[in-house]
Amino acid sequence: MPSHADLNASLNPALVEWNGLHGLPRFDAVSDGDFAPAFDAALADHEAEIDAIAGNAEPASFANTIVALEIAGDNLSRVSALFWNRAGAHTNEAIQALEREIAPKMSRHYSKIGMNAVLFARIDALWESQAALGLTLEEQRVLERHWKGFVKSGAKLPKAEQDRLAAINEELAGLGARFGQNVLGDEKGWFLMLNGEAELAGLPEFVRDAMAAAAVERGEPGKYAVTLSRSIIEPFLTFSDRRDLREQAFRAWTARGANGGDTDNRAIVEKTLALRAEKAKLLGYDNFAALKLDNTMAKTADAVNDLLRKVWARAVARAREEETELAAVIAGEGKNHGVKPWDWRHYAEKLRAERFNFSEAELKPYLQLEKIIEACFDVAQRLFGIRAVERKGVPAYHPDVRLFEIRDAADRLVALFLGDYFARSSKRSGAWMSSFQSQHKLPLKNGAIGELPIIYNVCNFAKPAEGKPALLSLDDARTLFHEFGHALHGMLSNVTYPSVSGTGVSRDFVELPSQLYEHWLTVPDILKTYAVHFETGEPMPQSLLDKVLAARTINAGFNTVEFTSSALVDMAFHTRPAGGDPMAVQAEVLSDIGMPDAIVMRHATPHFQHVFAGDGYSAGYYSYMWSEVLDADAFAAFEETGDAFDPVMAGRLKDNIYSVGGSIDPEEAYKAFRGKLPSPDAMLKKKGLSTFDELSGSDA
Template identity: 40%
Template sequence: MPKDNPLLVDSALPYGLPDYRRVRPEHFMPAFERAFAEHRAEIQNITRVRSMPTFENTMVALERSGELLGRVARTFYTVSSAHATPEIQEIDEALAPLMSAHQDSVQLNADLYWRIKTLHDQRDSLVLEDEQRYLVERCYREMTHAGAGLDGEAKKALTAINQELSIRTNAFEKNLLADTNDLALIFTDEAQLDGLSDGELSAAAQAAADRGLEGQWLVTLTLFTGHPYLASLTNRESRKRILDASRMRGRRENENSNGPVLLEIVRLRAERAAILGYDSHAAYVTADETAGSPDAVHSLLRQLALPAASNAAKEQSALQAIVDAEPRPFPLEAHDWAFYTERVRAATYDLDRAALRPWFEAERVLRDGVFRAATELYGVTFTERADLPSYHPDARIFELHNDDGSPLGLFILDLYTRDTKRGGAWMNSIVDQSTLLGTAPIVVNNLNVSKPSAGKPTLLSLDEVNTLFHEFGHALHGLFATVTYPHFAGTNVFRDFVEFPSQVNEMWMFWPEILAQYARHVETNEPLPADVIQKLQDSEAFNQGFATSEYLAASWLDQAWHSLNSDEAAAIVDADAFEAAALADIGLDNPAVPTRYSSTYFAHVFSGGYSAGYYSYIWSEVLDADTVEWFIEQGGLTRTNGDRFRQRLLGVGGSKDPLEAYRDFRGRPAEIEPLLKRRGLAG
């Protein structure tokens, strides 16, 4: 009965926050079954209307449908990504094909498609507001893109492929989580970890203790290839062990092997693209993004790859010179790069980035950095709500208010890594904003920061500070979007635009007024010295050859896999060989500069939503770098600037063409020169 299942009744908590104190794993599948049935009935009610389609009886009814399913799904997927216990993983595995089949039953519904197409064909004669017209256009475009216009046999084949893909992508993520945990490195001698800070050693000791390994140290693996500890560890063998373990994920021939899984994913995606009338999965994906085609993406990546690889080669020579001057020189390898980069940085800029951790205590970075920047720009304030329940004890809840005191929504921060959390960092929503439904947003940020032992402060690396600002940019997008229809809520924008707001928010990390507030020594409260700040700014372009190359390599790898036609995809039998050939093709096959993600642990594209879309970070960075110049030109951190960015970009959500919104904000299209300058690629 509904009263026995908290997922089937409206939450009594603020903003519709699920009451996680009452939700148990056994509640999810019955709730999904009920929600699927309810949504099917709602769609059937729309298609059975005998009168001709109107915006009200079709589009509004469609936007109101599936409310229960959306609520249950967002509640579940928040947990399945951040706290995937064995029970949750089992549900996720069983749910994947059911969810795929249900989504296809809506997206491929011929009667619903006819009604939306009718409105689309008549849109010039209908009296529609801008958001209403765009809703008709997007829904028609998305259903057409999904295959709603195909015949019955093609739809049947499409549905079967989609269900199989849901199973395979779920398996990829499950394998990766298991292998990441399995390959975490145990160290029995503290001397093997020489170079790590007290906080890092404390976190490693706590991670070992959590697995019952008292008196030892456990180094868990990050999602990307290069581990942060590689920059600090003086023991070369320890560095090699960490990088080798990182690159081995999903490659071993065991139950966690992802090679066969990803080959099947690539084959199925190519086959689906052919059914939909496209040459490749990349062609299918980019056709409904701002890029428009794989050629546009490939052109940008190739334009950047050659100078990036050239810069990386120069950086490598400088590093090798440092090694050659040592008593026992050796050829520089990938696991040496970060360590000797810091040596060069120290020699060139007199800067030790690893030693800066004491100035970046997590709580202060959050409140006096991330939150303060948002308050200065947008007038929003934050109040922690320890009285509200979250899905895990580490997940903290904050309520936001606008400067006039009106409530805005809830923000949840889940900072720490754990064995049940997938790798990386991300934002998701639990409740979407919609004036039609009367809902306000609840958004979540997840990171994977190592948790120190009890009583020790959490000290962040520069990269982790950057990630916190980045993910909060996504959160602001989700919180500020103010739309009528849930279809456009939050970050529901084109994939190659979604990273733009988050990348812009990174600029406030080093903004002087903000940095002065949060970058204070954890013990003495002394601010980060001015000369260190200047050195950080002077060294911003340093090592950009490596950083750009490793990112472009991953982007190209994604494109290479997904630019295959169905015959080519079916012929691939060796994932490692294909990867090597793809990287050689674009000239990014330097062994000392490994790709940011190798195929078998490339979760963004094989289990996340970035397939054929990982290029979106650099694509969005064109807009980001151009926007940073605008903020500087207009005086930086001011409410006037923040309000303009909020109203014309963040606030529109997905209810407007993103490039049109950008032109409205900037006064012109974006220019690429600021990006080339930032990445050291100008000229």
């Protein structure tokens, strides 16, 4: 086995010594082959640090144990941040092979730490004597996080059960990596190449442009590729007049992870659920949902299901009304087929055009990516006093990635932000925020005091043809605002300890800053300023703006049914005894709740990456709706002032939500901002799923 010195000698310094602009990693100095030896060296470094903390001859103190743990593993954090960014946003076969190796190796490493009896004894001693330690509220939260983390890692289990738990965690890590790679494989491997006007019927120019660019990427210039990127498949399903092609594309989209062969995820799901159930039992929980919901705002599966079923009843009733309306549109065209899942978006768009006299195609020329980015930054400046300054010519991890300095009113640098906006075959689907490093104020071993947050957003918008602007749908624009809301949560963080920085909050609170930020997209002043026509520069006409705002709740039943069915299936998986075919469980749940035949789950089980590509949102997909209850009520606080940018309310929002991370209890954070906890009423009203009479009589 190589010595510690040999391991470090083989380490590319660029992976851990970030000496680019303002401490940015030098992405251009890192190659795929650097990661394997870097992980070996960084894991060994971290293990030595842990051994030193556990073996400290001095009695346990907050400083020599908890603070030491907070700053340990800096090299591992840096190597990991660079690697997982590449694995998600610009992967290849070499990175994917290493990912399958690294995921279980990291699990073994952290299992060993979590089951270190000597180290846990120090943490447990602090936990038991915390009343006498004189800790700040943030320090109490940090101590609690470490203590509970060790307990959930098996620190209190007998040795045999610890060994079994470690084996389960390792296997789950490998299964999660394979699940995500399989979905990416199906997305990358399927496309439908179109050629000629008959196959392109109904598609507006912006869809054709995106498909033409996708065809060029696949080596077919002059043709048009329907891909499984949401930025192409959804507009294709919306506008294509070719029902046969819509069905073909829809079936491919919904079959991801369930096509048989090497990329089929169904066996992975079954094994994952069995291992999660076993893990929960080992740790003393009735089921995996109980384990995951411990230390969340919801706390219990019953509380989650109560919210989901309340919303479901209203959503499915609305969706059936919508289906009847779509059937009438179909009949009005002289056609005699029912509403199928590949028809819904197409005829919903026609209904919107008929009812509100505008279509997505009419709206899209006013939603330029560049202008919506500017709008995101402007809202942040008006609410929080920060501005973005783009720095060009600085290498990032892909040529499409853009770098911005985030500066405060005194021109102090408060964060770096990277925006990665366009879809590519090397990037997994969806949109997300992550960080290369998080804000904190602790002194580090390299002599630095604290760290600057380096945050990035990844999206999958269709890349336009050369010389043309990228045009977004309204949903795309909301996605951009959503992810920048997450980014702000990381960039505005103002805490001392890394473990509670930024998005280090409970799963059902983490979506509040992002979903709340979406509201400012449709503030009339923002749309008037930034929704300008890409050719003429003219602002969106008031008449069109009025229609957009009036149409916000159209298709609300469909959208809510798509989401809520997925969340209910997720909860069923993690509350029922494990065993049997997960697809049969999915079918049973959908039958029990009365899932309309014309709608499918937003994320069917074999490609439900939130839940099975790792366990970040397992028994937690509901959290988007839980946070939606919060965000609707939070924006209502601004509406009540009559000013969407009310400075007093914005200050309270920054001080109590965006800057505190997990340093205080989320319920207390929300009450400090709003003065009370919310009911679902504002959320149901925002979705158009309740009337005033229903709201006034609600006791939820």
